[in-house]
Amino acid sequence: MTGDEATNGELDADESVVRRDRFSGGPARDFLSSLAADARIFAADIAVDRAHVVMLAECDVVDDATAGAILAALEEIETAGHDALPDGEDVHEAIETAVVDRVGPDGGRMHTARSRNDEVATCIRYRLREDVFDAIEATLALREVLAEIAEAHAETIMPGYTHLQPAQPTTVAQWALSYESTVARDTARLFDALGRLDASPLGAAAFAGTPFEIDRERTAELLGFSSVLSNATDAVASRDVLLETTGALSTLATTLSGFAEDLIVFANRGFVDLDDDYASTSSIMPQKKNPDTLELVRAVAGDAAASVQGLTTTLKGLPRAYNRDLQRATPHVWATVDAVTQATEVAAGAVATADWNEDSLAGAAGEGFSTATGVADLLAMAGVPFRTAHEIVAEAATAAEVDDGSIREALADAAEAHLEESLEEFVDAEALDAALDPASNVASRDSAGGPAPDAVRDQLAAVGSSIEADRETHADRVCVVESAAERRLEVVSTYV
Known part of the structure; x- marks a missing residue:
């Protein structure tokens, strides 16, 4: 190896150390941490911790004195709030750390028979x-x-x-x-x-x-859940x-x-x-x-x-x-x-x-001859096939628009052309006026779910x-x- 090669090798090693120092410690931990975002589930975690510790005591997994100390610490932590928690990877770890700080090593017994996996799933x-x-x-x-x-x-x-x-x-x-x-x-x-x-x-x-x-049923009861997820893998995954x-x-x-x-x-x-x-x-x-x-x-x-x-x-x-x-x-x-x-x-x-x-x-409400369907329905109810009635009304609408004339006159002309009889043979003037009037047109549509006031009142009763x-x-x-x-x-x- 030449001197230059040795020098280059030493520089590469030094640079590698610098790179390792640069990327060690904080950045990865900060990337992993959800502590700030976990403020949302802080109260939920306290509730879950309490339910779990009570259950552990009732099942004689943790003695009453230890459970009491942990629960007292949780009350202090709840009062202090999320912002007072020590640093941690997440709110669950931070709360546990805060309990241990207050109770000592026995505070760690709160995590007996559970994982952060089921804990976070429950908190969510x-x-x-x-x-x-x-x-x-x-x-x-x-x-x-x-x-x-x-x-x-x-x-x-x-x-x-x-x-x-x-x-x-x-x-x-x-x-x-x-x-x-x-x-x-x-x-x-x-x-x-x-x-x-x-x-x-x-x-x-x-x-x-x-x-x-x-x-598990006891913790579900203490947390107000209606059931327990039966498969442990499904529960956390x-x-x-x-x-x-x-x-x-x-x-x-x-x-x-x-x-x-x-x-x-x-x-x-x-x-x-x-x-x-x-x-x-x-x-x-x-x-x-x-x-x-x-x-x-x-x-x-x-x-x-x-x-x-x-x-x-x-x-x-x-x-x-x-x-x-x-x-x-x-x-x-x-x-x-x-x-x-x-x-x-x-x-x-x-x-x-x-x-x-x-x-x-x-x-x-009547713009654009919006009552047209009502007129077509009126003709159909008088015995005119609906498709024919539709064509009559469509032609009348076009003629009235082009000639800027009366829709009634246009309807009369179109009906005579298609039916070879006068419009009055099928629809009297009063019924036609009602079909052309928006309010009367609406009132005629009183089928279930329709806009007629009586139909609306029926809907309102069901809605209530x-x-x-x-x-x-x-x-x-x-x-x-x-x-x-x-x-x-x-x-x-x-x-x-």
């Missing part, structure tokens, strides 16, 4: 259950607002659209109830997700159970409930996006006036009133859909049982549940405080019952969790 379900309760409450509030609007505007005529073109006259009530029906299904989807979310993974340990004789919940929230966000778009268009056309709390003025054009909050509600659907895709991609192809990828899964869920719940509340507030311009709505039933289900679920929290603290007090 515990906190997300609370968030889903809030999301369901928001949907119920929106449905109640929509029902109130429908009741107040059962006879308020408005234009109905397909392809954003005038289609048929309808009512504000019919429009509002159409969204109530959709949001009711969104509520049902959240309840379905909640049913599968409300199961405890605690006691599954790393993924293969534990040799300690523990009582699966995050399908996160995907299901995010998907349900994304579907709700899609409903809200269409709802917001309708109100934005209605505001643009002068049909509805949004309250100032849900609008803003231009920074340069003082005459403008912008539906800003509804535009943001509309945008949330894109964020929610992205979260579904991000979460799906993170979970795709993960091997059993636990993988650190799962640390990147929960932020998608938290962001979605927060944004969609808030968007639901804003949408409810915007429509609840809006003023409907009944004169403007009525004036636009549905909302009441969902409210009771929601209250019962919340009560179970709140009662469990009270019982948990009562049991803890016997040890502390």
Whole structure:
């Protein structure tokens, strides 16, 4: 080896040491740490720790004195808050460290018969259950607002659209109830997700159970879970409930996006006036009133859909049982549940405080010969084949538009051309006037689910019952969790 070669070799070695020093220590640990983000599940972890320690004491895995010391330390840590925790890889490690700092080595007994794998899975379900309760409450509030609007505007005529073109006259009530029906299904989807979310993974340990004789049903009871996940590997590895919940929230966000778009268009056309709390003025054009909050509600659907895709991609192809990828899964869920719940509340507030311009709505209800279908139906009910009736009305509409003439005259001409008889042979003048009048046209459509005031009132009765039933289900679920929290603290007090 030459001198130059030796020198180069020594330099390479020195550079290697520098590189190792540069990449050792902090950066990797910071990359792994979720402690800051775990502030969201701090209270959940305290609850899970308490339930687990109580169960360990009741099963004689940990003695009462040690359990009492640990539980007392957890109370101090809870009071101090997440920001007072020592450094740690995550909130679970930091809380345990804080307990050991207060109790000594026996504080480490709190982790007996469990792993961070089942602990974090339980904390996520515990906190997300609370968030889903809030999301369901928001949907119920929106449905109640929509029902109130429908009741107040059962006879308020408005234009109905397909392809954003005038289609048929309808009512504000019919429009509002159409969204109530959709949001009711969104509520049902959240309840379905909640049913599968409300199961405890605690006691599954790393993924293969534990040799300690523990009582998993007891910890589930103390945490208000309705069941225990039976397979330990499934308990720690699966995050399908996160995907299901995010998907349900994304579907709700899609409903809200269409709802917001309708109100934005209605505001643009002068049909509805949004309250100032849900609008803003231009920074340069003082005459403008912008539906800003509804535009943001509309945008949330894109964020929610992205979260579904991000979460799906993170979970795709993960091997059993636990993988650190799962640390990147929960932020998608938290962001979605927060944004969609808030968007639901804003949408409810915007429509609840809006003023409907009944004169403007009525004036636009008959635009574009939107009563045409009613005339065709009238002819069909008089014995004219519907397709023929459709052709007569279509030709009359075109002729009236081209010649700027009377639709009645155009109908008479088209009917005579197709039927070789006068229009009066099939439809009398009074019935034709009613079909052409938007209000009478709406009143004639009284089939189940239609916009006629009587049909709307039938719908409102069913809607009221549905909302009441969902409210009771929601209250019962919340009560179970709140009662469990009270019982948990009562049991803890016997040890502390």
